Amino acid sequence: MNIKSQIESLLFISAKPMAVRELAGLIKKDEKEISVAGDELVEEYKNNQKGIQIIKNGSKFQMASSPENAQLIQEFIKDETTGELSRPSLETLTIIAYRGPIAKVDLERIRGVNCSLIIRNLLLRGLIEAKNDAVKQETYYTVTFDFIRFLGINDIKELPDFEKLSKDDTIERVLEGEKTQDKADL
Numbered sequence: 001m002n003i004k005s006q007i008e009s010l011l012f013i014s015a016k017p018m019a020v021r022e023l024a025g026l027i028k029k030d031e032k033e034i035s036v037a038g039d040e041l042v043e044e045y046k047n048n049q050k051g052i053q054i055i056k057n058g059s060k061f062q063m064a065s066s067p068e069n070a071q072l073i074q075e076f077i078k079d080e081t082t083g084e085l086s087r088p089s090l091e092t093l094t095i096i097a098y099r100g101p102i103a104k105v106d107l108e109r110i111r112g113v114n115c116s117l118i119i120r121n122l123l124l125r126g127l128i129e130a131k132n133d134a135v136k137q138e139t140y141y142t143v144t145f146d147f148i149r150f151l152g153i154n155d156i157k158e159l160p161d162f163e164k165l166s167k168d169d170t171i172e173r174v175l176e177g178e179k180t181q182d183k184a185d186l
Helices: 003-013 020-027 031-047 067-082 087-099 104-111 116-124 145-151 162-167 170-185
Strands: 052-057 060-065 128-133 138-143
Touching (some): 003 020, 003 060, 031 052, 031 060, 087 116, 087 162, 116 128
């Protein structure tokens, strides 16, 4: 399979920069190959004058909007971060509040859809924060102090039915069942 295509897909769905080592592990290719392909993508995007670019910072790559569209993007983000939350955003935020810290993959299993854009929006609004677990190589999301303060509570445990809902094992059983099924499919 085309390494550049795989890098593009991973960068597109990732809400954060991805290191060459991480990309190499996912694509199962040598870090040198990934680095060369990533550098080529940076140049291809830059030369094609598209609305999307791939940028490099040290050994990390990220997909970003073109600098020429900065004003437009800033206006959009301002609207996105000051308007009301959509129903999917509220659902995702609720899951993070009651079940956090939670990995993106588990959020997506619970909701049944890709949550990348919703997570990005919640991060931009300062309602959630990301913490990277180097051992598991996963990012976990939790609500921020701003979220707690915004709700007018002193502790996340003050959310309605927090003890009952945060301890309910129905979600864990569903997620474990899916993980078992995923392994069986391999």
